[in-house]
Amino acid sequence: MLVKKFLCAPGPTAVPAEILNEMAKPLIHHRTPQFDAIVAENAELLKQVFKTKNPVVTFTSSGTGAMEASVTNFLSKGDKAIVVSAGKFGERFAEICTAYGVEVVELKADYGKDVKPAAVAEALKANPDTKAVYTEYSETSTAVAFDVKGIADVVRKTGALMIVDAITAVGAMEFEMDAWGVDVAVAGSQKSFMIPPGLSFLSVSEKGLKAMEKSTLPKYYFDIAGEIKANGKSTTAWTPAVTIMIGLNYALKMMISEGIDNVVKRHFIVAEAIRVGVQAIGLKLFADVPNVRPSDAVTAVRVPEGVDGKKIPGLMQDKFGVTVAGGQGSMAGNIFRLGSLGYMDKTDVIVQLQAMELALKELGYKFEAGKSVAAGQKYLMDNMKF
Numbered sequence: 001m002l003v004k005k006f007l008c009a010p011g012p013t014a015v016p017a018e019i020l021n022e023m024a025k026p027l028i029h030h031r032t033p034q035f036d037a038i039v040a041e042n043a044e045l046l047k048q049v050f051k052t053k054n055p056v057v058t059f060t061s062s063g064t065g066a067m068e069a070s071v072t073n074f075l076s077k078g079d080k081a082i083v084v085s086a087g088k089f090g091e092r093f094a095e096i097c098t099a100y101g102v103e104v105v106e107l108k109a110d111y112g113k114d115v116k117p118a119a120v121a122e123a124l125k126a127n128p129d130t131k132a133v134y135t136e137y138s139e140t141s142t143a144v145a146f147d148v149k150g151i152a153d154v155v156r157k158t159g160a161l162m163i164v165d166a167i168t169a170v171g172a173m174e175f176e177m178d179a180w181g182v183d184v185a186v187a188g189s190q191k192s193f194m195i196p197p198g199l200s201f202l203s204v205s206e207k208g209l210k211a212m213e214k215s216t217l218p219k220y221y222f223d224i225a226g227e228i229k230a231n232g233k234s235t236t237a238w239t240p241a242v243t244i245m246i247g248l249n250y251a252l253k254m255m256i257s258e259g260i261d262n263v264v265k266r267h268f269i270v271a272e273a274i275r276v277g278v279q280a281i282g283l284k285l286f287a288d289v290p291n292v293r294p295s296d297a298v299t300a301v302r303v304p305e306g307v308d309g310k311k312i313p314g315l316m317q318d319k320f321g322v323t324v325a326g327g328q329g330s331m332a333g334n335i336f337r338l339g340s341l342g343y344m345d346k347t348d349v350i351v352q353l354q355a356m357e358l359a360l361k362e363l364g365y366k367f368e369a370g371k372s373v374a375a376g377q378k379y380l381m382d383n384m385k386f
Contacts, residue, residue: 003318003319003320003321004321005321005323006321006322006323006348006351006352006355007323008322008323008324008338008339008344008348008351008352009323009324009325009337009339010140010168010191010297010298010325010337010339010341011140011167011168011188011190011191011197011339011341011342012190012196012197013190013191013192013194013339013341013342013343013344014194014342014343014344015194015195015196015247015343016194016251016254016343018250018254019194019195019247019250019251019254020247022246022247022250023195023243023244023246023247025246027242027243028242028246030235030236030239030240030242031235035242035245036233036234036235037234038245038246038249039231039234039235039236039240039245040231040234041249042058042245042248042249042252043055043056043057043058043231045249045252045253045256046058046201046203046252047203048252048256048260049170049171049252049255049256049260050170050175050177050185050187050201050203051175051176051177051178051179051260052177052178052185052203052205053178054177054178054203054204054205054206054208055203055204055228055231056201056202056203057201057202057203057204057224057227057228057231058199058200058201058227058236058240058245058248059199059200059201059202059221059222059227060198060199060238060239060240060241060244061198061199061200061222062188062197062198062200063165063167063186063187063188063191063200064092064200065200065222066167066186066187066188066200066201066202066222067092067093067096067165067167067186068096068222069186069202069219069222069224070134070163070165070184070186070202071093071096071097071100071102071134071217072100072215072217072218072219072222073212073215073217073219073222073223073224073225074131074132074161074163074184074208074211074212074215075097075100075102075131075132075215075217076214076215076216076217077100077101077102077216077217078101078102078103079102079103079131079132080102080103080104080105080127080129080130080131081097081102081103081104081105081130081131081132081133081134082104082105082106082107082120082123082124082127082130082132082133082134082160083097083104083105083106083107083133083134083135084107084115084120084133084134084135084136084146084151085106085107085108085109085115086108086109086110086111086112086113086114086115086136086139086142086144086146087111087136087139087140087141087142087144088139088140088141088328088329089136089139089140089141089165089167090134090135090136090139090165093134093135093136093165094106094134097134100217100218101217105123105127105130107119107120107123111141111142111286111330111331112142112144112286112287112288112292112300113144113288113291113292114139114144114145114146114147114292114293115135115146116147116150117147117150117151117153117154120133120135120151120154120155121154124154124155124158124160128158130158130160131159131160131161131211132160132161132162132163132211133151133155133160133161133162133163134163134164134165135148135151135162135163135164135165136164136165137164137165137166137168137169137173137175138166138167138168138169138172138173138295138296138297138298139295140167140168140295140297140298140337141327141328141329141331142286142287142300142331143285143286143287143294143295143297143298143299143300143337144287144288144292144293144294144295145169145173145292145293145294145295145296147293148164148166148169148175148180148182149176149180152180152181152182153180153181155181156181161183161184161207161208161211162181162182162183162184163182163183163184163185164182164184164185164186165186166185166186166187167186167187167188167191167200168188168191168192168295168297168298168341169187169295169297170185170187170191170192170201171187171191171192171193171255171260171263171264171342172191172192172263172264172267172296172297172340172341172342173264173267173268173295173296173297174264177203177205178205182205183204183205183207183208183211184202184203184204184205184208185202185203186200186201186202187200187201187202188200188201189201189244189248191297191341191342192255192263192267192297192341192342193248193251193252193255193342194251194254194255194342194343195244195247195248195251196244196247198241198244199240199241199244199245199248202224204224212224212225221238223237264296266344266345266384267296267297267340267341267344268296269379269380269383269384270296270340270344270345270346270348270349271294271295271296271297271298271299271340272296272379272383273346273349273376273377273379273380273383274299274338274340274349274352274353274376275294275299276375276376276378276379277349277353277372277373277375277376277379278299278301278338278353278356278372279375280371280372280374280375280376281357281360281367281368281371281372282304282367283301283302283304283372284301284302285299285300285301285302286300286301286302286331286335287300296340297339297340297341298325298337298338298339298340298341299337299338299340300327300331300335300336300337301335301336301337301338302334302335303333303334303335303336304360304365306364306365307360307363307364307365308333308363309326309327309332309333309334309335309336310326310332310333311359311363312324312326312336312356312359312360312363313325313326313336315358315359315362315363316336316355316356316358316359319358319359319362320354320355320358320359321355322351322352322355322356324336324337324338324339324352324356325337325339336356338352338356339352346380346384349376349377349380350373350376350377353372353373353376354373356372357369357370357372357373
């Protein structure tokens, strides 16, 4: 039997057909005027998405490459960094810092919760020699959003850098890099940018550029200064992922044509419709709402008692055609994650909720069939212009 496929994960995300067609055109060389024009235009369009006047460099890597660059380009061995950690990606920041000999003060919270700005303020007061504060914005593993604006208000009053993993947040949630006082922000191509994995982005403030001059950690490929210098000549320091860069150019124009604020609003409406839908059949969010803000990039749902949670993503994908994500690490089998990121619209809400219901029914969960779909649909009808 035919099973139509829908990619609804929190990354990689679905790629619009128009972008796939653009990327399928004959390859061009990366050291040509034609490609130089794309590099230059991408750099300017990315500033609009990050809402910054600062440089935004592009690396050919996954988002983790830009995370590593946000350590190696701004710190030195023995420096102290505060890392806000309440999920797998906050833990990754701590692991990268540790790998490079940076002293880590880890502000931990239970999965599903966040770390408040007041806790960051206390940590900075206790550690006045802190050189940087690292935090997630949208913690993809738990679907919790951190108060980046509030944390930035605290950090900007000190000499420390404010460094944000915004990989699933930029383009999906409100983000004002300059206005909020964020010094370094990283993002990834396979999220709200609607293109395949392979590119990461990093923007750096004037304060960050000055800190780069003092950094002595080793860096070569992920050398921000070298990339900024190359971008000034409308080129890249190293061989880029040419076809994905071309796809990025088309995707950025799509996003800006829609309007970045409208893109963010769409993400919220789609995510909220999913949240309303899952709760309508008695499921609970993993994010500790209302004490924390849920991410608009992904919704983590607690597996109901008596259901084999590890089977939910597989059933949804293999039998019902909808690819979502399971839990990571200790959360495997305890949660499943429904995406609302990138090339997502109202129909994707219904598709996900329907596949979720079908999978849960097969696994023995008792609920009124169609109730989540109806609740999600009603929210969309009340809040989205059709």
